[in-house]
Amino acid sequence: MPIITDDKEYKGVWCYGEVRHGNLVPTIYELIHVAKGLNETLKEDVSAVLIGHGVSDKAQDLIDHGADKVYVMDDPIFENFVDEIYTQAFTELILKEKPNKLLLPASTIGRSFASRVAVTSNTGITADSTEMAVDADTRVLRATRPAFGGNLMATIVCKKHRPEMVTVRPMSFPRAEKQDGRQGQIIQVPVDASQWKQRTKFVKFEVNQEDVQDIATAEVIVSGGRGVGNAKGFEAVHDLAKLLGGAVGASRAAVDAGWIEYRHQVGLTGRTVRPKLYVAAGISGQIQHLAGMGSSDVIVALNKDPEAPMMKLATLSVEGDLFELLQATIKEINRRRG
Ligand SMILES: Cc1cc2nc3c(=O)[nH]c(=O)nc-3n(C[C@H](O)[C@H](O)[C@H](O)COP(=O)(O)OP(=O)(O)OC[C@H]3O[C@@H](n4cnc5c(N)ncnc54)[C@H](O)[C@@H]3O)c2cc1C
Structure with missing residues (x-):
């Protein structure tokens, strides 16, 4: 593919709708929110792309959330996510339809998928972006992401290749709101896999057998920091998270100390x-x-230091020993639940 100096034939902002175990991952609503924001400058269409098996019935929901068009590739070959197959399908669609900007979730699948698609589409990608804007004169996308371990924020542009691709950090943006009955176009894309190459195959998916949720999607998170003291100290944090049907989070100090895994x-x-x-x-x-958590709806701080910044920020600040406070909370919840 040639280097692009004039992007006028590349139009529209596309958002990739990740489907996991038959369900749409809600990050797509955040991508549509971002796309609509960029579109205020670009004034082009916002499109969503769905690839999967049995996914056609999810297209209208994306229109209701603000997509003008939804490209659907619905075929049994997409039953399980396999990088090579999905990449070939998506690349064909991109080369044919020529979107201007392309947003994908910076999820585990999204990161792997997006980087392959960028290579096969011969374009550039900014990974894990937390801020995006379009330059009004050049229409170039400016995607900002933490760099050098978070010590600085880097704004990255892709000047000469299209589409400009970005993976967007989940939960960094609000979700587009639903508006029932919005009009849009659903485009069923024919799937011809006869020329696609596949060297890897899907074997099986094993669910992590934890009794608490993943922090990425949890509506309740109980997090522990250095104040927890050691790995055993996280048991009280875990107990409250489990009782509330939530997830266990952690500060970097706790993770660096080896008390809990990085994914928390x-x-x-x-x-x-x-x-x-x-x-x-x-x-x-x-x-x-x-x-990473300042946009939570309600923040409760448990800390023995009333001057700690978290105590100032929190909706509810409780001064005291965290173990005593966690135990008292657990006891009270159990009492009320009988
Ligand atoms: C480039 C860079 C990136 C970083 N990224 C992250 C990141 O992603 N996430 C992150 O969390 N940090 C990150 N950090 C580290 C961050 O600066 C802090 O060092 C870290 O968040 C501190 O963790 P903490 O609050 O658990 O520990 P501390 O700051 O040591 O706080 C411990 C708190 O526990 C309280 N406490 C102690 N004992 C008790 C008790 N028994 N009962 C009640 N309260 C008690 C204390 O009063 C204190 O307020 C990063 C730093 C840098 C430089």
């Missing part, structure tokens, strides 16, 4: 979360932690 880390170099309730137990509330 909230913050600039961890994950961004936006739960309805975030309980911060023994977390001081440094800026890098707040960057």
